[in-house]
Amino acid sequence: MPTLSLLDQTLDYVRLHAATPRAGAPTLVFLHEGLGAISIWRDFPQRLTDAVGGDALVYSRAGYGRSSPAELPRPVNYMHTEALRILPALLDALAIERPVLFGHSDGGSIALICAGATATALSGIVVLAPHVMVEDITIAGIQEARARYETTPMRDRLGRHHDDPDAVFWGWNNVWLDPAFRDWNIEHLLPGIDCPVLAIQGEDDEYATLAQIDRIADGAPDVRLLALPDCRHSPHADQPDAVIAATAEFIASLTPAST
Structure with missing residues (x-):
């Protein structure tokens, strides 16, 4: 797997290509969740790339997967650091122009921050179960995750994907349960998003209510919403066909049809 030295980090990444390319299809950039x-x-990612007909970048942020370790404890504004500093530098280093950011959970929040607070040129963003503010259900869900990590094989499962599962889990869990994080909110950045947004959330999300995507629709200029029944916090895992279909339709609306 290739790596990229970027600023003070080394990031693992993969580039994907559609089986049947479509002229004008944008590059997808996948931004993963907090774990x-x-x-x-x-x-x-490959299934969605094939459906869209373009290319894709999938990478692990510092502290995750096989990328270099992150400095712990994470600061309350860690998602801002990723969105304002790391992601624009990554796109520039790999010469990715006008991508569609596809972010899940933390990755969705990072996509929104990048779109609303940087000059990064984007074709659009797709966010799955993003957070724009901290809800009581969010805190309760993260407290429950802590109990699962301490009492179930959750650590072993994370260890299959990360060099240091303890750093991954506690780096995420501790910052979200930090009292200083309770006031975290990015709604003021939403009016600055100048590209179309597709916001998707499960109706049974254990970490948030539909108020999250409703507030995105209230704040950003061009937003399409999709609430999925029988779906929890990972729509791409619980309802992959619905997410692929909605995303492919959204991206097709951003680009001219090939002739």
Whole structure:
């Protein structure tokens, strides 16, 4: 797997290509969740890339997967650091122009911050179960995750995907349960998003209510919403066909049809 030295980090990444390319299709950039990595996406990035007809970048942020360790404890503004500093530098280093950011959970929040607070040129963003503010259900879900990590084989499962599962879990869990994080909110950045947004959330999300995507629709200029029934916090895992279909339709609306 290739690596990229970027600023003070070394990041693992993969580049994907559609089986049947479509002229004008944008590059997808996959931004993983707070416990995610390249391998946790499984085959979903390739399936979506094939449906869209373009190329894709999938990478593990520092501290995740096989990328270099991250400095712990994570600061309360760790997602801002990723969105404002690391992601634009990564796109520039790999010469990726006007991509569609595809972010899940933390990755969705990072996509929104990048779109709303940087000059990065984007064709669009797709966010799955993003957070724009901290809800009581979010705190309760993360507290429950802590109990599972301490009492179930969850650590072993994470260890299949990360060099240091303890650093991954506690780096995420501790910052979200930090009282200073309770006031974290990115709604003020939403009006600055100048590209179309597709926001997807499961109706049974254990970490958030549909107020998250409703607030995105209230704040950003061009937003399409999709609430999925029988779906929890990972729509691409619980309802992959629905997510692929909605994303392919969204991206097709951004680009001219090939002739």
